[in-house]
Amino acid sequence: MSILRFELLREALGRKAVPVHAENRPADDFAKNVFDREKMQKYLSKHTCKTLTDSIDKGLPLDRAIADEVATGMKQWAIGMGATHYTHWFQPLTGGTAEKHDAFLEPQDKGGVIEIFSSKMLVQQEPDASSFPSGGLRNTFEARGYSAWDPSSPAFVVGDTLCIPTVFIAYTGEALDYKTPLLRSIKALNKAATAVCHYFDNQVGKVISYLGWEQEYFLVDAALWAARHDLVMTGRTLTGHESAKSQQLEDHYFGSIPSRALAFMTDLEHEALKLGIPLKTRHNETAPNQFEIAPVYEEINLANDHNVLLMSIMKKVARRHNFRVLLHEKPFKGINGSGKHNNWSMGTDTGINLFAPGKNDMENLQFITFLVNTMMAVYSHNGLLKASVSSATNAHRLGANEAPPAIVSIFLGKHVSEVLDKLESANTDDVIHFDDKTALKLGVAHLPEVLLDNTDRNRTSPFAFTGNRFEFRAVGASANCAEAMLTLHAAVAHQLKKFKSEADALIEGGMPKDKAIITLIKHMITQCKAIRFEGNGYSEEWKEEAKKRGLDCETSVPLIFDNYLKAEHLAIFEQGGVLSRPEIESRCEVKWETYTKKIQIESRVLGDLAMNHIVPVASAYTSVLLDNAFKISHLFPKEEAEAMSRQDKIIIKEISSHIDFIIQKTAEMTEARKMANTIALEREKAIAYHDTVAPLIEAIRYHIDKLELIVDDRMWTLPKYRELLFIR
Ligand code: ADP
Ligand code: MG
Numbered sequence: 001m002s003i004l005r006f007e008l009l010r011e012a013l014g015r016k017a018v019p020v021h022a023e024n025r026p027a028d029d030f031a032k033n034v035f036d037r038e039k040m041q042k043y044l045s046k047h048t049c050k051t052l053t054d055s056i057d058k059g060l061p062l063d064r065a066i067a068d069e070v071a072t073g074m075k076q077w078a079i080g081m082g083a084t085h086y087t088h089w090f091q092p093l094t095g096g097t098a099e100k101h102d103a104f105l106e107p108q109d110k111g112g113v114i115e116i117f118s119s120k121m122l123v124q125q126e127p128d129a130s131s132f133p134s135g136g137l138r139n140t141f142e143a144r145g146y147s148a149w150d151p152s153s154p155a156f157v158v159g160d161t162l163c164i165p166t167v168f169i170a171y172t173g174e175a176l177d178y179k180t181p182l183l184r185s186i187k188a189l190n191k192a193a194t195a196v197c198h199y200f201d202n203q204v205g206k207v208i209s210y211l212g213w214e215q216e217y218f219l220v221d222a223a224l225w226a227a228r229h230d231l232v233m234t235g236r237t238l239t240g241h242e243s244a245k246s247q248q249l250e251d252h253y254f255g256s257i258p259s260r261a262l263a264f265m266t267d268l269e270h271e272a273l274k275l276g277i278p279l280k281t282r283h284n285e286t287a288p289n290q291f292e293i294a295p296v297y298e299e300i301n302l303a304n305d306h307n308v309l310l311m312s313i314m315k316k317v318a319r320r321h322n323f324r325v326l327l328h329e330k331p332f333k334g335i336n337g338s339g340k341h342n343n344w345s346m347g348t349d350t351g352i353n354l355f356a357p358g359k360n361d362m363e364n365l366q367f368i369t370f371l372v373n374t375m376m377a378v379y380s381h382n383g384l385l386k387a388s389v390s391s392a393t394n395a396h397r398l399g400a401n402e403a404p405p406a407i408v409s410i411f412l413g414k415h416v417s418e419v420l421d422k423l424e425s426a427n428t429d430d431v432i433h434f435d436d437k438t439a440l441k442l443g444v445a446h447l448p449e450v451l452l453d454n455t456d457r458n459r460t461s462p463f464a465f466t467g468n469r470f471e472f473r474a475v476g477a478s479a480n481c482a483e484a485m486l487t488l489h490a491a492v493a494h495q496l497k498k499f500k501s502e503a504d505a506l507i508e509g510g511m512p513k514d515k516a517i518i519t520l521i522k523h524m525i526t527q528c529k530a531i532r533f534e535g536n537g538y539s540e541e542w543k544e545e546a547k548k549r550g551l552d553c554e555t556s557v558p559l560i561f562d563n564y565l566k567a568e569h570l571a572i573f574e575q576g577g578v579l580s581r582p583e584i585e586s587r588c589e590v591k592w593e594t595y596t597k598k599i600q601i602e603s604r605v606l607g608d609l610a611m612n613h614i615v616p617v618a619s620a621y622t623s624v625l626l627d628n629a630f631k632i633s634h635l636f637p638k639e640e641a642e643a644m645s646r647q648d649k650i651i652i653k654e655i656s657s658h659i660d661f662i663i664q665k666t667a668e669m670t671e672a673r674k675m676a677n678t679i680a681l682e683r684e685k686a687i688a689y690h691d692t693v694a695p696l697i698e699a700i701r702y703h704i705d706k707l708e709l710i711v712d713d714r715m716w717t718l719p720k721y722r723e724l725l726f727i728r
Contacts, residue, residue, distance in 0.1 A: 004227065004717055005227070005716065005717060005718070005719060005723075008223045008224055008226075008227050008719060009224075009719075009723060009727070011223045012221040012223050012224055012723075012727045013727060015221070015260065015322055016260070017259040017260045017262070017263040017321075018260075018263050018264075018267075018320060018321045018322070019263065020263055020266045020267045020270070022270050026269060026270050026273045027273075029270065029273055029274045030273050030274070030276065030278075031273075031274070031275070031276035032274045033081065033156050033157045033158070033274045033275050033276075034154050034155070034156045034274075034275060034276040035074055035077055035078070035154050035155040035156065036154050036276065037053060039077050040052060040053065040073070042077075043073035043074070043076055043077045044069060044070060044073040045069065047066075048066045048069045048070060048073075051063050051065075051066050052066060052070060052151065055151060056151050056152050059152065059186075059187065062123065062149065062151050064119070064123075067119030067122060067123055068118065068119040070119065070122065071117050071118055071119045071121065071122040071123075072117070074117070074122065074155060074162070075104065075115070075116075075117035075162075078117075078155075078157055078162040079104070079115065081157045082157070082160060083104070083157050083160055083161060083162045084103060084104060084105070084160045084161075085101040085102060085103050085104065085160055085161045085162070086101070086102060086104060086117060086121065086161065086162040086163075086164065087099040087100055087101045087102070087161055087162070087163055087164065088100070088125040088127060088147040088149075088164050088166040089163040089164060089165050089166060090147050090165075090166045090167065090168040090177050090179065091168070091177045091178045091179050091308055091480055091482070092132040092133070092168060092176065092177055093132070093133050093134075093135075093176065093177065093178070093587065093590045093594075094132060094133060094594075095478065095479070095480060096308070096311070096312065097308055097309070097312055098127070098132065098168075099161070099163065100127045101161055102121075104116060104117050117162075122149055122164060123148065123149050124146055124147070124148050124149070125146060125147045125148075125166070126145075126146045126147075127145070127146075127147060132145070132168075132176060133590040133593065133594070134170065134176050134586060134590070135585070135586030135587055135588065135589030135590040135593070145168055145169060145170050145171070145176050146168075146169060146171065147166035147167065147168050147169075148166055148167050148169065149164055149165070149166055150165050150166055150167055150179060150183065150301070152183075152299075152301055152302070153165035153301060153302050153305045154276070156275050156276065156309075158275070158313075165179075165305055166179075167179045167180040167183065168180070174580070174582060174583050174586070175579065175583055178304075178480045178482035178483060178486075179301070179304075179305075179482065181482070181486045181578050181579050181583070182300070182301060182304060182482040182485065182486045182489075183301060184486075184576075184577055184578045184579075185485070185486040185487075185489035185490050185493070185576065185578045186209055186300060186301060186489065187577070188489060188490065188493040188576035188577055188578055189207065189209055189346070189489040189492060189493040189496075190206055190207050190208070190209075191493070192492075192493040192494075192496035192497045192500070192576075193207035193346055193354070193370070193492075193493070193496055194206060194207050194348075195496070195497075195500050196369065196370070196373075196496050196499065196500055197348055197354075197366070199366075199369075199503070199513060199517060200362055200363070200365070200366040200369075201348075201350065201352075201366075203350055204348045204349065204350055204352075205349050205350075206348070206349040207346050207347070207348055207349075207354070208299055208346065208347050208348075208349065209299070209300045209344070209345075209346055209485075209489060210297045210298065210299060210300060210303070210344065210345045210346070210347060210469075211297060211298065211299075211300040211303035211304060211342060211343065211344055211481065211485060212294065212295065212296065212297025212298075212303065212342075212343035212469075213294065213295070213303065213304075213307050213340050213341065213342055213343070213481055214281075214292055214293075214294040214340065214341040214343070215292065215293050215294065215307065215310065215311070215340055215477065216285050216290060216291070216292045216338035216339055216340065216477050217290070217291055217292075217293070217314065217325050217326060217327055217338055217477060218287070218289050218290050218291075218325070218326040218331050218332075218338065219261055219264065219289050219291065219318065219323045219324070219325060219326075219728065220289065220323065220324050220326060220331075220724050221322065221323060221324075221724075221727050221728070222319070222322045222323060222324050223322070224719040224723055224724055224727065225324040225724075227717070227718065227719050228718060228719055228724070229605060229608065229609060230602075230605050230606070230609060231324070231326070231331070233601060233605045234328075234598070234601055234602050234605055235326060235327070235328035235331065235393070235478070236326075236328045236330055236331045236332075236393070236396070236602075237331060237332055237333070237721075237724070238602060238605060238606045238609065238697065238701060239606070239609060239614070239701055239704040239705060239708070239718065240332065240333065240705065240708070240718070240720065240721045240724075241705040241706075241708045241709055241720070241721065242333065242334040242335075242721060243720065243721040243722035243725060243726070244722070245722075246287070246288060246334060246335045246721070246725070247286055247287050247288060247335050247336065255284050257282070257283070257284060257291070258728040260321060260323070260728055261289075261291060261323075261728055263321060264317060264318060264320075264321040264323055265282050265291070265293070267317050267320065267321065268293070268313065268314060268317045269282070269293075271313050271317055272295075272306075272309075272310055272313060275306075275309060275313070276306070277295055277306040277309065277310055278295045278296045278298065279293060279294070279295045279310075280294060280295055280296045281293065281294040281295075282294075285336065285338075286335075286336045287332070287335040287336040287725070288335070288725040288726055289724070289725050289726070289728055290335075290336060290338065293310070297343060297345075297469075300344075300485060303481075304480070304481050304482050304485070307340075307480075307481055308480060311327060311478075314327075326338075327477050327478040328393055328477070328478055329391075329393045329394045329396060329397040329476040329477050329478060330393065330396030330397045332721060332724070332725065333701075335725075337396060337397035337477070338397070338476075338477035339397060339473060339474070339475060339476060339477055340475040340476065340477050340479065340481060341471050341472070341473045341475070342471065342472040342473075342475050342481055342484060342485060343466070343469050343470075343471050344469060344470050344471070344472060344485065344488065345468060345469035345470070346370065352366075353468055353469075354366065354367065354370040355367065355370060355371060355374075355465075355468050355469050355470065356467075356468040365514065365517060365518070368419075368420075368423070368521060369499075369517060369521060371416070371465070372420070372521050372524050372525060372528075373492065373495050373496050373499050373524070374470065374492055374495075375410055375524070375528050375531060375532070376495050376499075376524045376527065376528045377488075377491040377492045377494065377495035377496075378408065378410055378463060378488075378491065378528075378531055379410075379527070379528035379530065379531035380491070380495065380528075380568070381487075381491040381568075381569055381572065382407075382408040382409075382531060382551055382552050383408075383551075383552030383554070383560070383563040383566075383569070384487060384491065384563045384564065384566075384569040384572075385408050385463075385472075385474075385484070385487055385488065385491065386406060386407070386408050386474070386552055386554075386560055386563070387487075387560045387561050387562075387563040387564055388483050388484045388486075388487035388488075389472075389474045389475050389476060389479065389483070389484050390406075390557050390560045390561065391476055391479065391557065391591075391594070391595070391598075392557060392594070392595045392598035392599055393476060393478060393598065394474075394475075394476035394479065395555075395557050397476065398462075398474060405462075405537055405538065405542065405543060405546075406553070406554070406555050406560070407462075407537075407542070407543065407546045407551050407552065407553055408462050408463055408474065408531075408551065408552070409461060409462065409463065409531055409532070409533035409537065409546065409551065410461070410463045410464070410465065410470075410531050410532055410533070411458040411461030411463070411464040411465065411532075411533065411534055412465045412532060412534070413457075413458075413464075413465060413534075414534075416465060417532065417534065420525050423518075423521065423522060423525060424522055424525040424526055426522075428515060428518050428519055428522065429515075458534065458537070460536050460537035460538050461473065461533070461537050462474035462537065472484055472485075472488065486578060489576075489578070490572045490573050490576045490578045490579075491572055493572075493576045493578075494571070494572035494575060494576055497575075499520060499524075502520055503516045503517055503520055506519065506520070530549035530550060530551060531551070533545075533546075556687070556690050556691075557595055557686075557690060558592055558595055558683060558686035558687045558689075558690050559687070561588055561591050561592060561595075561683075561686075562683075564584050564587070564588050565584065565585070565588060570584060588683075589682050592682040592683050592685070592686035593682050593686070595686045595689065595690070596676075596682070596685050596686045596689045599689040599690070599693050599694050599697070600673060600689065600693070602697055603669055603673055603693050603696070603697055604673075606666075606669075606697055606700060606701070607666050607669060607670060609704075609718075610662050610663075610666045610700060610704065611663070611666060613717055613718060614662065614704050614707060615659055615662060615663060617711060617715050617716060617717060618655050618658070618659055618707050618711050619659065620715060621655065621710075621711045621712050621715055622652050622655050622656060622659075624712070625648045625651055625652050625655075626648075626652060628645065628648055629645035629648045629649060629652070632644050632645045633645065651710060654710060655707065655710060655711070658703045658704075658706055658707050658710075659707075661700075661703045662700055662703050662704060662707075665696055665699055665700045665703075666700060668696060669693060669696040669697070669700065672688075672692040672693045672696060673689075673693055675688065675692070676688035676689050676692060676693060708720070
């Protein structure tokens with residue numbers, strides 16, 4: 001083992017769990033660092049507090065008349081929490097979050113300083129953020145972007161900084177972030193869904209969208225991580241042979257959590273709870289050193305802020321425990337990657353979950369209506385939904401043999417499938433009949449009972465119905481959930497609107513309401529059948545079958561992005577007021593550009609690893625073998641010497657053929673990058689990177705991994721999979 005690797009291993013193995021000292025029980029600290037309603041009541045006048053909470057509940061913009069008092073109260077609270085700075089916290093298209101800290105402190109003309117935080121500072125800021133990607137919407141030399149407070153997500157204190165959740169938009173009003181279109185999509189869905197709810201209950205005033213995310217991640221020892229340039233630079237290992245034992249024994253999943261990891265989780269949970277993130281679940285995941293963390297579901301805008309916030313705290317807390325957290329979708333070849341399961345449902349302000357079977361037939365018809373419309377939306381926009389979760393990093397996960405394929409389908413489970421099949425084949429008039437009390441009777445199996453048993457799970461499905469919600473599992477671990485969810489919202493909102501207008505037309509034509517609804521549902525069940533798949537999503541047969549069914553089976557990420565610009569998909573964003581055409585176009589530019597950059601960086605890092613680490617080490621080992629063979633030939637008679645050095649020679653030849661390949665292909669890869677870099681259009685450039693550069697990365701890796709198996713372990717400098725994955 002190389003001295004460096006040996007030292008690193010010794011360091012990693014010598015670590016103990018870092019003890020976590022907390023003064024309070026986590027529950028006592030819940031939301032301690034959040035300017036929530038309790039603090040509003042304490043720091044704001046009654047009138048201001050009510051005006052603010054009303055506007056939050058109704059989703060209205062902040063009343064400027066109270067902004068000064070809100071800012072003053074918030075500052076007072078934040079200073080009491082030890083804050084000296086404030087920042088507008090937003091979610092640019094680069095991923096992650098952005099913040100620029102300004103001090104409260106303001107020097108005075110006559111000397112001295114005071115701490116100020118005005119309503120202007122709270123409500124609107126103009127960060128000089130001209131280098132965030134905008135896909136051409138905002139030329140750096142002209143209009144700048146500005147950030148504006150989103151009062152529906154409460155402010156919070158991290159360290160010495162008051163963070164104010166904001167949207168980030170161009171001066172011309174276009175969205176430059178994830179939050180803005182997510183908020184617009186919530187509005188669109190609320191409008192469309194509330195209108196449909198009125199068929200069943202006139203009391204419904206609002207439909208709320210909920211998200212419960214499950215976040216998967218890996219932990220790697222900090223010392224070993226630092227020695228892996230690929231992990232440092234790209235978040236994934238670009239080389240590394242599978243270890244003899246990986247996940248085949250399934251002994252890590254749900255096993256007892258290793259003590260160092262548990263200390264990290266305990267610390268993380270406490271930090272997150274202080275920020276009001278309602279974490280609930282933690283466990284080991286399938287792969288070694290892979291874990292999952294999940295909160296209780298919340299309103300989607302807040303849930304998403306909490307996910308983005310958690311991802312950034314995870315990184316900080318991991319350092320305290322001498323770990324690095326990997327959020328990349330596929331940090332290691334040959335074992336499971338990491339995703340984010342987005343559990344999604346819609347609920348009314350009257351307390352009904354629209355994806356849960358109800359107490360009576362009317363509620364069940366409402367449930368079926370929302371279920372089938374969602375299926376129809378996912379069917380009509382399956383390619384677009386795939387685009388919304390696609391990225392250079394998630395491409396390694398989707399379609400690999402341990403994650404949903406790059407095809408969107410819906411799993412319903414046996415019971416719901418049966419109910420829908422029965423409905424489809426039943427005569428509409430038989431389905432509806434009225435009993436003595438003229439209450440609607442659905443002539444289908446009693447839903448509440450059958451759905452009680454929702455243990456029916458299919459882990460291979462990218463979009464599964466799980467009893468009272470849908471679980472969108474194709475989302476990447478490092479992604480901002482908003483992209484997938486706003487796309488889903490736009491699609492479902494569009495579908496519900498279409499359904500409403502078709503139902504209204506039938507009703508106006510004289511058909512009874514229930515019959516109109518059931519007629520349309522039956523029709524949709526037939527139409528969207530292709531999206532339903534209950535089998536093994538990992539299988540080759542499914543890929544064949546999906547193609548026949550006309551589902552989007554494209555696997556090239558740059559081409560998958562084209563879906564955004566197809567007329568039928570663009571329409572749902574435009575008509576729902578979620579994203580305009582220029583916004584979509586610019587976001588696509590950013591997607592292609594980001595794709596290119598990720599592959600470009602990987603390719604450069606691999607080139608460096610190959611030429612500066614792998615080839616020199618392999619050559620050095622060859623030279624040891626050559627030396628040996630040479631000495632043998634001098635010391636022993638010819639025939640004996642031949643026999644004694646035969647194996648050495650075989651290995652020498654094998655190594656040099658791998659080295660040859662690696663050197664040649666690395667040069668080819670550099671040429672391919674150069675060619676691709678001359679392309680001006682982002683889309684074409686991304687395609688070139690996908691078609692010409694990415695395959696070479698894989699090809700070179702194959703030979704490097706072969707070398708890892710041959711070269712003397714003492715000489716190999718890079719920490720191996722068995723070390724990265726099993727030291728904890
Ligand atoms: P699993 O899918 O692994 O069994 P859980 O049952 O713990 O996981 O739920 C996963 C996530 O789904 C949690 O965040 C949970 O709060 C959330 N969830 C549960 N019910 C709903 C719902 N009706 N709408 C949205 N999310 C929900
Ligand atoms: Mg789940």
